Amino acid sequence: MTxxxxxxxxxxxxxxxELDVDDGILRNVVVTGDFFLYPEEALVLIVGALEGSPATLAAEEYATQVRTALGNDVELLGSSPEAVAAAVVRALQSDEPGGFDS
Structure with a gap:
């Protein structure tokens, strides 16, 4: 269920x-939005930081993983690793396929 x-x-x-949870692990992670990322190719770093992570982590832990993956050479403009983590947590808390909690 996505x-x-x-x-x-x-x-x-x-x-x-958007993500799936398989045996308690994040799978098929897709990150989208109207944020800016430089270089754009760094989006794979965000996805890679989340893919395969336990679904039981706290938001701060997801944020740390994203921040570490991006390092100092990538700019995430108009957003933050904490915002990515908040979206992950909301996805995990959603009860409906394709749904989200506001």
Whole structure:
């Protein structure tokens, strides 16, 4: 079952995350939104930081994984690793396929 979560950074951009949970592990992670990422190719780093993670982590742990993966050479404009993590947590908390909690 694909789950979806969204988070809009106050005064910033929207992050949306779609994912599956298989045996307690995040799978098929897709990150979209109206944020800016430089270089654009770094989106695979965000997905890679989340793919295969336990579905039981706290938001702070997901944020740390994303921040570490992006390092200092990638700019996430209009959003943050914390916003990505919030979208992940909302996806995990959603009860409906394709749904999200506001």
């Amino acid at each position: 789950r979806r979560g969204e988070f809009k950074t106050p005064g910033g951009k929207l992050i949306a995350v």
